[in-house]
Amino acid sequence: MTAFLNAQSLSVTLAGRVVLRDVSLALSAGHLVALVGPNGAGKTTLLRALAGLVPSEGAIHVGGDALSSLSLRERARRFAYLPQGHIVHWPLPARDIVALGRYPHGATDPARLTPRDTEAVQRAMQAADVTKFAARRVTELSGGERSRVALARVLAVEAPVILADEPTNSLDPRHQLDVMKTLRTAADQGRLVMVVTHDLGLAARFADTIVVLSEGRLVSLGAPADALSEQVMAEVFRISAFRAEFQREAVIVPWAEV
Amino acid sequence: MSLQNAIVTADIASRRRVSVMAGLVALVALLVLLSLGIGPVRLSPLAVIDALFGGGSDVAQVIVREIRLPRTILGFAIGAMLGLSGAALQGLLRNPLASPSLFGAPQSAAFGAVLVIALGLADVRSYALPVAAISAAFASVFALLAIAGRNAGLLILILAGLAISSLAGAATALVMNLSSNPFAVLEIAFWLLGSLEDRSFRHVVLALPFIAAGAIILMSRRHAFRALSLGEETAQSLGVDVGRLRLMVIAGVALGVGGGVAVSGTIGFIGLVAPHLMRPLIGHDPTRLLVPSALTGAALLLSADIAVRIIPSTSDIKVGVLTSIIGVPFFLYLIMRERRALAGGVT
Numbered sequence: 138m139t140a141f142l143n144a145q146s147l148s149v150t151l152a153g154r155v156v157l158r159d160v161s162l163a164l165s166a167g168h169l170v171a172l173v174g175p176n177g178a179g180k181t182t183l184l185r186a187l188a189g190l191v192p193s194e195g196a197i198h199v200g201g202d203a204l205s206s207l208s209l210r211e212r213a214r215r216f217a218y219l220p221q222g223h224i225v226h227w228p229l230p231a232r233d234i235v236a237l238g239r240y241p242h243g244a245t246d247p248a249r250l251t252p253r254d255t256e257a258v259q260r261a262m263q264a265a266d267v268t269k270f271a272a273r274r275v276t277e278l279s280g281g282e283r284s285r286v287a288l289a290r291v292l293a294v295e296a297p298v299i300l301a302d303e304p305t306n307s308l309d310p311r312h313q314l315d316v317m318k319t320l321r322t323a324a325d326q327g328r329l330v331m332v333v334t335h336d337l338g339l340a341a342r343f344a345d346t347i348v349v350l351s352e353g354r355l356v357s358l359g360a361p362a363d364a365l366s367e368q369v370m371a372e373v374f375r376i377s378a379f380r381a382e383f384q385r386e387a388v389i390v391p392w393a394e395v
Numbered sequence: 396m397s398l399q400n401a402i403v404t405a406d407i408a409s410r411r412r413v414s415v416m417a418g419l420v421a422l423v424a425l426l427v428l429l430s431l432g433i434g435p436v437r438l439s440p441l442a443v444i445d446a447l448f449g450g451g452s453d454v455a456q457v458i459v460r461e462i463r464l465p466r467t468i469l470g471f472a473i474g475a476m477l478g479l480s481g482a483a484l485q486g487l488l489r490n491p492l493a494s495p496s497l498f499g500a501p502q503s504a505a506f507g508a509v510l511v512i513a514l515g516l517a518d519v520r521s522y523a524l525p526v527a528a529i530s531a532a533f534a535s536v537f538a539l540l541a542i543a544g545r546n547a548g549l550l551i552l553i554l555a556g557l558a559i560s561s562l563a564g565a566a567t568a569l570v571m572n573l574s575s576n577p578f579a580v581l582e583i584a585f586w587l588l589g590s591l592e593d594r595s596f597r598h599v600v601l602a603l604p605f606i607a608a609g610a611i612i613l614m615s616r617r618h619a620f621r622a623l624s625l626g627e628e629t630a631q632s633l634g635v636d637v638g639r640l641r642l643m644v645i646a647g648v649a650l651g652v653g654g655g656v657a658v659s660g661t662i663g664f665i666g667l668v669a670p671h672l673m674r675p676l677i678g679h680d681p682t683r684l685l686v687p688s689a690l691t692g693a694a695l696l697l698s699a700d701i702a703v704r705i706i707p708s709t710s711d712i713k714v715g716v717l718t719s720i721i722g723v724p725f726f727l728y729l730i731m732r733e734r735r736a737l738a739g740g741v742t
């Protein structure tokens with residue numbers, strides 16, 4: 138299978154510090170890729186660089202086109218980006234937030250969506266299970282509900298690539314599973330989903346591929362059990378893990394410091 | 396079915412916005428008629444309409460069309476531009492305390508204009524005046540946003556705004572201090588208080604093109620403000636060129652505020668107050684707030700300008716003084732409401 142998203146020798150320097158060093162990746166559509174690594178490994182920077190949100194050296198190709206040749210709007214149609222924290226500065230209704238996912242498609246006014254945009258918004262709200270509080274202001278929602286609204290906004294873009302930065306952060310276990318399942322479904326529908334997470338257990342359970350970053354370098358890439366080998370766990374995370382297999386998925390539970 | 400509910404709720408909200416807009420338009424129209432009717436010679440709204448369209452006595456026609464109409468047009472345009480600028484800055488910075496006057500834009504524009512007058516480069520009716528005012532306003536807003544950085548909290552914005560308006564005020568005082576022409580100083584001092592008195596069509600021609608250009612620039616980017624609700628990075632990921640948007644908002648605010656200040660002097664706090672009055676009625680959507688805030692700004696300045704003509708006093712009260720007297724307590728109230736954020740809890 139040819140790669141949908143290709144990065145060659147990607148480097149990012151922020152304020153004089155090299156945050157990402159010579160990272161090369163080739164990722165296929167229909168995969169869920171988990172991006173893991175210790176704090177400060179460059180995970181968020183890699184997502185931002187792939188979406189073209191920070192300047193980088195090296196080459197990025199998406200769907201056969203060089204990222205640098207695409208307009209801002211065309212990039213926005215190909216990459217749906219979910220940042221950390223689910224910030225919303227004004228108390229807008231949830232539906233209007235989700236409708237912002239159609240902004241790259243020219244739907245700038247949530248009160249005047251085309252039938253096509255309306256359908257995309259409805260599909261996204263159903264997939265993220267936020268239809269029942271569509272009219273409520275996001276500021277009135279719980280953390281879990283708000284994170285699902287943010288997820289629906291990203292799904293509404295209907296972009297071939299979804300980049301999600303710690304989407305399960307500060308959610309209870311049930312909501313973590315909900316979010317990961319929704320992203321898994323998006324991948325099964327043919328999109329490339331990249332998820333930054335600190336939860337190695339969720340990563341191993343849901344991802345097809347795990348990418349391990351450490352100090353700005355790509356250390357390991359592969360199926361969960363291979364990418365998170367005992368050696369990588371010890372060298373990169375400085376822990377040992379309980380390892381097993383359950384329902385044909387890898388189970389990795391951080392266990393002790395080494 | 397809850398999606399149905401959501402659509403129904405959205406429908407109610409949009410009908411409400413339409414009625415609020417209709418109410419605002421009616422209010423502004425009424426204030427325009429009052430503004431044209433009030434002065435040493437009082438005319439009823441019907442007499443005003445009559446005179447406006449060429450009826451009534453010659454005296455009434457001259458009073459309405461030549462003496463009061465320029466003042467009313469400026470009151471409407473400058474008030475609307477201040478309201479629009481406030482709403483645009485609040486949308487850009489996602490910050491309810493953003494406004495031209497708190498950022499020192501009118502004060503800087505006044506400095507630019509004062510400098511031109513004091514240096515004798517131009518008389519008060521030349522285009523050099525608005526150009527200098529606009530340049531100074533642009534520099535001040537640009538400097539403020541550069542100092543505040545990309546994700547400025549309330550506190551940084553207010554402190555930087557305070558510093559810039561103090562600097563502009565001090566620079567203006569210095570120019571007056573050094574000016575050798577006492578008549579120029581007197582003229583500058585009166586004009587700094589902010590007033591729409593005795594303005595002619597020459598002033599309208601001087602200010603209106605710039606105000607219109609500023610308003611068009613701000614309105615052309617209106618939808619980007621909604622995307623910015625999700626933060627600059629997410630807005631960028633949705634295809635908004637945030638760097639370019641900032642420059643355009645700075646340019647739009649500078650053109651509008653600079654153009655206005657060049658003929659009216661500094662009129663403060665309308666840009667801060669107008670969006671706040673509209674939020675309970677229109678909602679918090681920064682894009683939908685733009686036009687209602689502009690109409691509210693127009694209504695506020697027209698009312699203030701009517702009030703200064705009605706309030707009995709030994710000498711004329713300047714409209715800029717009145718807007719500040721009302722605006723500053725409102726600002727204090729907003730600070731009280733945003734206390735938690737200002738204390739550093741939330742930014």
